[in-house]
Amino acid sequence: MEHTDIHIPEMEELERMAQDIKTPVPAGLSKEMSDMVNLLDFMDNPDEMDLVLPESNRRRGIFARVAGIAASVAILAGIGFGINYEENPKDTFSDPQEAYQSVLATLQDVSSKMNQCVAATEQAARAFETAGNIIYETN
Amino acid sequence: MDTVQFKETFVPLTDSLFRIARNLLDSEENAHDAVQDTFVRLWNLRDTLDTVLNHKAYAFVLVRNICLDMLRKESIRQSEQIEEQFDLSDDEPSPDRALIQREQVSLLLKAMGQLPEKQQLVLKLRIMEEMDYKDIAIQTGMTEGNLRVLLTMARKNLKKMLENGTY
Numbered sequence A: 001m002e003h004t005d006i007h008i009p010e011m012e013e014l015e016r017m018a019q020d021i022k023t024p025v026p027a028g029l030s031k032e033m034s035d036m037v038n039l040l041d042f043m044d045n046p047d048e049m050d051l052v053l054p055e056s057n058r059r060r061g062i063f064a065r066v067a068g069i070a071a072s073v074a075i076l077a078g079i080g081f082g083i084n085y086e087e088n089p090k091d092t093f094s095d096p097q098e099a100y101q102s103v104l105a106t107l108q109d110v111s112s113k114m115n116q117c118v119a120a121t122e123q124a125a126r127a128f129e130t131a132g133n134i135i136y137e138t139n
Numbered sequence B: 001m002d003t004v005q006f007k008e009t010f011v012p013l014t015d016s017l018f019r020i021a022r023n024l025l026d027s028e029e030n031a032h033d034a035v036q037d038t039f040v041r042l043w044n045l046r047d048t049l050d051t052v053l054n055h056k057a058y059a060f061v062l063v064r065n066i067c068l069d070m071l072r073k074e075s076i077r078q079s080e081q082i083e084e085q086f087d088l089s090d091d092e093p094s095p096d097r098a099l100i101q102r103e104q105v106s107l108l109l110k111a112m113g114q115l116p117e118k119q120q121l122v123l124k125l126r127i128m129e130e131m132d133y134k135d136i137a138i139q140t141g142m143t144e145g146n147l148r149v150l151l152t153m154a155r156k157n158l159k160k161m162l163e164n165g166t167y
Helices: A011-018 A029-044 A048-052 A058-085 A096-137 B003-024 B028-044 B046-051 B055-086 B097-112 B117-128 B133-140 B144-164
Strands: none
Touching (some): A011 B003, A029 B028, A029 B144, B003 B028, B028 B046, B028 B055, B028 B097
């Protein structure tokens, strides 16, 4: 059995109902509908991060990328240190011993700075790893 | 129709839609459900709405039809109760598609409450408060990159919970 005598209001009557300010509307209803649309949109549309990072390699990808960038910066900085160190480079030495000591000092200085760069790279990589762990541990 | 256009077009009609629903239905709760159903259906139809000439009239007719469906369903339910009492039924009622869609939204909201705290917070600020990443970063102390990762994980977790029924 179906109820067949339901009145079907036409547009004019719908407009009248819509403008009936005597009918109270719950507070915040518009915000609620707006929030719901936002949520539906969020679920329907993937975030750009979904497209950038493949899921299976995401964790290693982050570390590999950051460590790689940090290492590259460190290497460039190390080269810069080497280039900038010799403020008054000498092309020739009259004394072979002096020449040897100069080269030795230069090599030791470059080595020292390279070690600093390596240490800085490791420190940066540890920092990023810690940050990554925080992200994943909280989720 | 993109999301911004959708909201600019239909959210301002919320009060009007509610008044129509309340005039047709017998309770504020049912009227609220009818309005929610209307928005869900409009959202599902958003790709076709650019061809609609009068969006207000479209929405008014949609909420009316949803209300009429609810009234018919209630009438059928009452009839079936009588039929059950006298064992006269011979057909199963058809499922209410509008109810299914509305329930999915309710389940989604419930699942949100099960997310880890940071994901819930970022989801709330980004989706409900419509804050941009920069402002959320300032408020939470997290980087924008971390925020995007958290939202991506929140979306994946929500989908997983809905699929598995774990909420």
